[in-house]
Structure formats: C-alpha cells, structure tokens
Amino acid sequence: MELVHTLPFRSGVFNSLKSFMFHPLLSKLTCCVFFLLPGLFYGLVMSRLPAVKAAAELSDSLIGLCLFCMGSFGLIGLAGSPALIRKVGSRIVLCLTAVVAAAGLCFIGFSSSVIAVLIGFAAMGIGISMLDVAMNTQGVLYEFHSRSQSMNLFHAFYSLGAVLASLIGSVCATARLTAGLNFVIASAPFLLLSLALNRYLLPERRTEAEEKTSKVCHRIPLFILVCAVMALLAYAAEGSVGEWGALYLTTVKEASVGIGALVYGIFSCVTFAARLVGDPLRKEFGEIPVIIFGSVISFVGMVGVLSFSSVWLVLISYAIMGLGLAPVVPTLFSMAGKNGKIPAAAATSTVAFMAYGGLLIVPPSIGWLAQHTNLHEALFIVLGLIALMFSLALLLRKLNK
Template sequence: MFHPLRSKAACAVFFFLPGLYYGLIVSRLPAIKMHVGLSDSQIGLCLFIFGCFGLLGLLFSPKLISRFSSRMVLCVNAVLCFLGLLGIGFAQTVPQIFVAFGICGFSVSLLDGAMNTQGVLYEKASKRPTLNLFHAFYSLGAVFASAAGSVCAALAIGSGINFLVASAAFVVLSLSLSGYLLSDRTASTSASTDSKKHRLPAVVMICAVCSLLAYASEGTVGEWGGLYLTGDKGADQSVAALVYGLFSIVTFFARLAGDPLRTKFGENNLML
C-alpha cells in the first residue's frame, strides 16, 4: 500500500544503507590492511573480488527481483551485507577477508538493483521526481560512515566494532520500515503486456558509459584515497577516513538539486 511519507522514508533508508556499508569499508581500509597484514596487491585483490561479485550480483538481480520481489531482495541482502561487513571487520586471515569482500560485493549490488526498483516505483506512485533525492541518501550514508570511521580511528577502535556500532541500528530500522515498501506487482503486470524483446536504445548505452566513468572516479577516491594518504602522505587514519566523506558531501548536495532541476529543465536538457 502506498503511503507518501512512510513509503518515502522506507525507500530513503534502504538507499542510505548501501552507502553506509560501502563508506564504512573504504573509510577503514587502512585499518583493515594493518590488522590483517595485507599488502597493497592483496588489498587490490580484495577490491577486485568485491567488484567481480558485485558484477555477478547485478547480473542476477533482475531474475531475483522478478521472482522474489524487490522488497524481499532488499531485506535479505540488508542482513547479508551486514554479516559480510562484520566478516571484513573481524577477519583474521587473508582467505577470510577475501570471502567477506565477495559477500559484501554480491549483496551490495543486489541492494543497489532492488533499491532503484523501489525508487522507480515510488516515482511512478507519487508522480513526482524523487530518484535524485533517494540517491542523496546514499551519499548521506557514506558521509555518516566516513565521520564514524574517523572518530573510531581517532579513538583507536577496531574496524569490526566500528562496523557493528555504526550499522546495526540502521539495519534494524530498514527492516522495521520494509512493510512500507511498494509492491512490484503493478510494474510486472504492465511489463507483461508487452512481451516483445527490444534492443537497448543507443542513449541507454551512452548513459551506461557515463555511469561507468563516474563510478570509476568515485571508486578511485573511495577505495584508494585513504590508503594513499596514510601510505604516501603519512596522514593519520582518522584524517584518511574523511576522504570519501568529503567527496560524498559534494554528491549529496548535487543530488539534492537533481530533482528540482529535472522538473524545471527536463531530463534531456539536464544531461546535455
């Protein structure tokens, strides 16, 4: 059932959650590297595993969402990614951390697919542009994670405890609001009326390339920015943890402006 405020709050929290998870990981990468005794190449392999399993999750997400609903995919993977996050934070060996990064990459990508499905459903139900607002909550999750990581690093609190304290309450909150998420039934019904397969329009491929470039720059800042500061610039971990947060503050405000600009100028003009 569509409830304008509660459904929006539920969707916003589920957008906040993967931003929080990712922000926690990248803000404490120097601490994780030191705790487990990883080399730069092993850190690179962790991130490679994260990306590969993320790609695998995106490939599976349409079928899983279609079969189990975006609401179920969100709830299951909110918990699964939380467990993977704790696995990264409390890992003692290299194989353990490889497995944990794989779990997180897979579940975060499923969260990403399902949360955007909910965002589109809410936009259609409310008949107002809201996707940029929801993505602003993703950035807000990263900002919160970065701040929490900086404080915990300054207090010499380990990454595992940091991850547990910073994310547990939001996992509980997201699950408690999941009943207000929208049903996929309307979208699947309308989609079933047109069973013909169509090729992806060229504009979609162009948008995909633009997204690839944008995420590459974001990943460079988030995943290597803190390690660069601690390893090459001699910065404290508390300072390095703020790198991705500062990046996300800018994206947060840019995304807040996105929906008003869409309303005023339209999507095509805004892209140009």
C-alpha cells in the same frame, strides 16, 4: 497525521497491485534508509581498511585481491538481480541483500585470516550490488506511484551514508575500537531500521509493453544502453576523485597529507547537498537539460583541477566537479527505470552493471597511464570522459523525443 491513499488497479497494465495502501511519507523514508545502507557499508570498510589489513596481516597485493573479489562478485550480483527481482520482487531482495551485505561487512571486521576476509568481501560485493539494483527499482516505483521526482533525494542519502561512515570510522579509529566493533555499532541501527520499515516498500508494476518483452527476450533498447554508458562515464569520473584525488593533491600539487585527505570528503558533501536540490531542478528544467548542464559544470571543475597550482583552488574545483556530477547518475537511473519497454529491474541493472564496470576499468587505467607518463597527464582521461558524457546527453535528448 499519516498520509494514506489507495491507488486504483487497471487490469492488464499493473501486476500484483489489486489492493495495497501507498504511504507517500513512509515509503519515501524507507527508500531513503535503504539508499543510505550501501554508501554506509562501503564507506565503513574503506575507512577502516588499515585496521582490517593489520588484523588479518594482509599485504598490499592481498588488499588488491580483496577489492577485486568484491568487484567481481558485485558484477555477478548485478547480472543476477533482474531474474531474482522478477521472481520474488525487489522488496524481498532489498531485505535479504541488506542482511547479506551487513553480514559480509561484520565478517570482514572480525576476521583474522585471509580466506575469511575474502569471503566477507565477496558477500559484501554481491550484497551491495543487488541492493543497488533493488533500491533503484524501488526508487523508480516510488516516482511512479507518487507522481513525483525523488531519485536525486534518494541518491543523496547514498552520499550521506558515505559521509557518516567516514565520520564514524574516524571517531572509532581515534578511540582505538576494533574494525568489527566499529562495523556493528555503525551498521546495526540502520539495518534494523530498514528491516522495520520494509512493509512500506512498493510492489512491482509492469506495463503491457514490459509484459510482452519479458515473455520474449530482454533486448535492451538503445535508450537504456545510452543511459548505461553515460552512467559508466559519470561513475568513472567520480571514481577518479576517490581513487586518485588525494594522491594528485599530495604528489602533483604538493599539498600536505591532511589537506589531501579532504578531497573526497568535500566532494561527497557537495554531492550530497547538490542531490537534495536535484529533483526540483529536474521538475523545473527537465531531465536532459539537468544532465547537460551538469556535464558542463563538471567539465569546468575538472579543467580547474588540472589548471590551478593553488591547493585550495584545486579543492574548490573538485567541489565544482561534484556539483555538476551529482544529479547525473540519479537522473539516468530514473529515466532508464521508467522506459516502459523492459522491466525497471532489468533497466536499472543494465545501468548499474555498466556503471560498476566503469569503476573497475577506468580508475586502474588511469594508474597504468600514470605509471607510463605522470598522474597529471593521466587525469586528462577524466576530461575526455566528461566530454563524451556531454555528447551522449545530446544524443539522449534526441532519443527521448
């Protein structure tokens, strides 16, 4: 039987909530599906990038240009998200950007020219980035209305989307299906399901402090900035696994190509599993302790990656690193979104903007340093990032009091 209850409206505190029905189970399911979409879309295009490259006859430099185009338009989307959400609401933004991202994905898959592929990557970049902000805003709204902690669960579905994309992409590539057909088969059912469930997305809310801030200016509180920088560090550490993990195993640890390909899959699976228990841990021990403890675990994992010569011990160390990093970003989004001083969309977009910026800057910087030294020494950057994240977590504990 569907669980339904009505939330009371308090004049001057909540905006546009005079009467709506909150469906705890269906709203949670809807958030889970929307969180799955960007992980699925991104994972699909990355898993079939060789097929896209062959179909459009792209060089390595043009592939780099496509990825840069997606990242650049992603930053534009992140910058414009708060204003658009403030104007039409995160519910509408979620539905529109899900369609835009899916259209961009399919455009990439069926294109045979450089210009068309670039347009597809641009659409994916702006669609996924705005989808990211809107879905995290909805996650914050769900936590408020349900009076529960669910952000780690939602981000687990993002990881699940990446895992599903990898598996589906592998099967379709083995079956020699074109990238375009692969993208339609994998994305259409989830896109249609998310649009069918959109009625269970939640309306915006604003506190009195948020209303006053929105009428004056959006001065980002120090607390939000610290959350954003920590998300940058966590995303960059995760990005180092996806960008350099396989290469590190095959070139430095002398693993086979097949073993090297397991790195990101194992990391993502552990991240998914850890996020399923992240919210109960937040409830039991508190948000800051979970971040601090996660930073310590991820640091230990990265030390193992750099120290062990055994390929299997390195894989286990990457898994430990994923275990520690898993609850950090979802918890930061949750804490930032419910700050009460600026709207949730402005807070989550600030965190997302910094996090995506980290992905654009840090992994390439590791490559630059590796070019001038070696990849093993370059990955010590990741240790520094995690150590800084731990230090900022201690600062965040003081700011949160």
